[in-house]
Amino acid sequence: xxxxxxxxxxxxxDLVIAFRRRSEMVNPLLFFVLVTSLFPLAVGSQPKLLSLMxxxxxxxxxxxxxxxxxxxxxxxxxxxxxxxxxxxxxxPVSVLVIAKVLAHWLITGLPLLLVAPVLGNFLGLPSQxxxxxxxxxxxxxxxxxxxxxxxxxxxxxxxxGGVILSLLVLxxxxxxxxxxxxxxxxxxMGIDATAQMYIMSAFLILSLTLSPIATxxxxxxxxx
Amino acid sequence: MPDxxxxxxAPRLDGRGLSCVRDDRVLFTGLDFGLGTGEALLIEGRNxxxxxxxxxxxxxxxxxEEGVILWSGESIERLGPDYHRHVAYVGHNDxxxxxxTVEENLRMACALGTEGALSITEALRRVHLAGFEDVVASxxxxxxxxxLALARLLVTDSLLWVLDEPFTSLDRHGIGVVEDxxxxxxxxxxxxxxxxxxxxxxxxxxxxRIDLSA
Numbered sequence: 165x166x167x168x169x170x171x172x173x174x175x176x177x178d179l180v181i182a183f184r185r186r187s188e189m190v191n192p193l194l195f196f197v198l199v200t201s202l203f204p205l206a207v208g209s210q211p212k213l214l215s216l217m218x219x220x221x222x223x224x225x226x227x228x229x230x231x232x233x234x235x236x237x238x239x240x241x242x243x244x245x246x247x248x249x250x251x252x253x254x255x256p257v258s259v260l261v262i263a264k265v266l267a268h269w270l271i272t273g274l275p276l277l278l279v280a281p282v283l284g285n286f287l288g289l290p291s292q293x294x295x296x297x298x299x300x301x302x303x304x305x306x307x308x309x310x311x312x313x314x315x316x317x318x319x320x321x322x323x324x325g326g327v328i329l330s331l332l333v334l335x336x337x338x339x340x341x342x343x344x345x346x347x348x349x350x351x352x353m354g355i356d357a358t359a360q361m362y363i364m365s366a367f368l369i370l371s372l373t374l375s376p377i378a379t380x381x382x383x384x385x386x387x388x
Numbered sequence: 389m390p391d392x393x394x395x396x397x398a399p400r401l402d403g404r405g406l407s408c409v410r411d412d413r414v415l416f417t418g419l420d421f422g423l424g425t426g427e428a429l430l431i432e433g434r435n436x437x438x439x440x441x442x443x444x445x446x447x448x449x450x451x452x453e454e455g456v457i458l459w460s461g462e463s464i465e466r467l468g469p470d471y472h473r474h475v476a477y478v479g480h481n482d483x484x485x486x487x488x489t490v491e492e493n494l495r496m497a498c499a500l501g502t503e504g505a506l507s508i509t510e511a512l513r514r515v516h517l518a519g520f521e522d523v524v525a526s527x528x529x530x531x532x533x534x535x536l537a538l539a540r541l542l543v544t545d546s547l548l549w550v551l552d553e554p555f556t557s558l559d560r561h562g563i564g565v566v567e568d569x570x571x572x573x574x575x576x577x578x579x580x581x582x583x584x585x586x587x588x589x590x591x592x593x594x595x596x597r598i599d600l601s602a
């Protein structure tokens with residue numbers, strides 16, 4: 165019971181902080197929108213090509229936006245010492261980590277998911293693929309946040325951990341990108357994308373089970 | 389279940405043969421200490437002798453390279469959260485979220501720890517921050533933030549206080565306030581481990597001392 169209270173309190177705390185710092189929090193969303201909207205300008209007036217590329221463009225932009233926002237999961241907590249307090253709480257750190265990642269996803273991942281159909285439409289993605297686009301992002305972006313949390317936890321103690329973070333995390337992001345974009349591509353061509361969606365959900369479940377444990381262990385290493 | 393069973397013995401904190409290494413430099417080796425309820429442990433030493441490192445090892449944030457730290461005879465690593473529920477730590481960083489108000493900060497501390505005897509209002513009164521409940525922490529002065537961090541000790545029900553330089557950025561009045569709090573905590577059967585450059589005025593209290601520069 166008290167664990168649930170701690171979970172909700174931490175979730176609420178992070179959402180309140182994000183709301184009070186909202187100018188920083190819109191950055192990933194802005195990046196996502198900018199990258200996808202610049203593509204048609206660069207590629208030129210070739211609607212066929214654009215609609216073919218749309219699944220990949222949207223997914224790459226979403227992945228990079230997620231990568232950009234990762235550092236905010238633990239950075240400020242590390243700097244003001246609240247991360248130490250989390251590790252010293254009377255509750256399992258892995259559960260508290262889930263609360264933090266969930267808050268991070270609600271702030272950065274969910275807006276991407278909601279705005280994606282608009283951008284897909286903008287690139288000429290067939291409307292039959294919109295459902296798959298949203299669903300693949302709904303499975304994919306939480307997995308990106310969860311996997312990214314491990315990398316952030318490992319690098320949060322380093323002063324310039326940004327490059328290492330990308331190198332650590334990107335290889336783990338690649339399968340999600342391949343199957344996510346693949347699912348949307350299939351759906352756009354009217355082919356069944358169920359297989360990819362199953363794999364995407366498996367990624368999500370796998371990262372949800374393993375990432376909090378790994379993140380908690382990584383945080384202990386970073387803080388010691 | 390350990391809480392439900394009647395304690396045959398009062399909890400105690402023991403360090404056996406502790407060694408800590410930082411950046412390939414041995415800070416201290418073979419350090420022993422023991423601390424019972426109603427006692428205080430003052431860790432002294434020059435800058436860079438490992439005071440903070442020892443405190444972080446005692447909290448369980450970092451692991452000592454050698455030796456064990458025991459809580460009532462059990463290794464704190466094994467106990468994990470069962471040990472942490474008894475510990476409250478105020479380190480170099482206040483652990484105060486600048487974006488949150490004073491009250492929100494303390495509420496979070498309550499949720500993470502075990503709820504203590506004092507209400508948030510009462511705890512703030514004790515550290516002379518009454519009336520600041522709705523002030524955002526970034527608008528507090530350094531000393532006030534320090535006192536807010538120390539108020540965290542009061543709203544959670546922690547037996548062992550681990551304080552790293554608690555008097556930093558406090559004025560003379562603030563130091564007096566904190567000394568009174570520490571004295572009351574130890575007199576009430578609490579345990580205290582701290583570092584300080586200042587002489588600590590705590591009367592009628594058993595203070596053990598460890599000097600790391602020796």
